[in-house]
Amino acid sequence: MATPIPCLAQLSRMCLPVGRQSISRTPVRLLAPTIQVRYKSRGANAPPIQSKAAKALKAASSNPQKNKKKDSEKKKKRKPRTTYRQYDMKDAEQFALCDAIRYIRAIEVGRNPTSVKYEMALKLKSLKNGPVIRNRLRLPHPVKTDLRICVICPPDSKHAEAAKAAGATLVGEDEIFEAVKDGRIEFDRCICQTDSLAKMNKAGLGRILGPRGLMPSSKMGTVVKDPALVIKDLVGGAEYKERLGVIRMAVGQLAFTPEQIALNIKTFLDAVKKDMAQLSDRINKELAEVVLSSTNAPGFPLNGEFRDLKSDVQPRDLSTS
Structure with a gap:
């Protein structure tokens, strides 16, 4: 009587050595803060082994407020x-x-x-x-010698005649105020005589001439008693x-x-x-x-x-x- 031929599964069991212990599989979790590796000698209940990078990542994720404090302290130190x-x-x-x-x-x-x-x-x-x-x-x-100089003073005063003789292009009060309010600023420098200072401030020219750097002020030496003397310094200054x-x-x-x-x-x-x-x-x-x-x-x-x-x-x- 012919003997039956064993199948592949039976042959594989016959080739394995008897009594060999099977090694447990090593589970690896990708992109995890810890990597679990079990060895036969440590046993199945041994704690997982953590690398230095995993420990640092775990510490950073466990206490984010502490890391924020460190960053803020570093920023404070930079003066x-x-x-x-x-x-x-x-x-x-x-x-x-x-x-x-x-x-x-x-x-x-x-x-x-x-x-x-x-x-x-x-x-x-x-x-x-x-x-x-x-x-x-x-x-x-x-x-630059072609400056157009405006002098704010009473038009019938002696200062107006002296300013025109010194080279001022515009001399007066009310006419200049109206021209500035209409947007017709036809001068490069503006001088105010002390007698006309109160009238100029009442006209409210500061919001128009101030941003342009043309508003007369005593600090800049453009509010004076004798405008003719200042005109000589302004020409070419x-x-x-x-x-x-x-x-x-x-x-x-x-x-x-x-x-x-x-x-x-x-x-x-x-x-x-x-x-x-x-x-x-x-x-x-x-x-x-x-x-x-x-x-x-x-x-x-x-x-x-x-x-x-x-x-x-x-x-x-x-x-x-």
């Missing part, structure tokens, strides 16, 4: 800056005045010499919340004010010679240094950087020299006929 950021000028490239003028004129080539202005920027070492420098200056070589630690002012036209620009720059620097010296001893302001630019050209830091001896640029070559 805000009280001064403006400064750059080390030792590694920066600086130029002599004639070299800077040469590059600026090359960039402004083909433009009207009277329309382009040389601009000076003085960067100061100053506190953010400290007092600012603000003043008016008349340069030896005026940059300019105001400068410190903003974010920088003072900017136009110091010349493109047609100016290097000597004229140098004289204007020196006058401007002396005036700013004088303003800094008049501040309180507790307030320290220092001149950190001097930059010359123009209407369309970038800024060129100056090293304080008029002409570089190694350069072949001559001041007469930069003069416009």
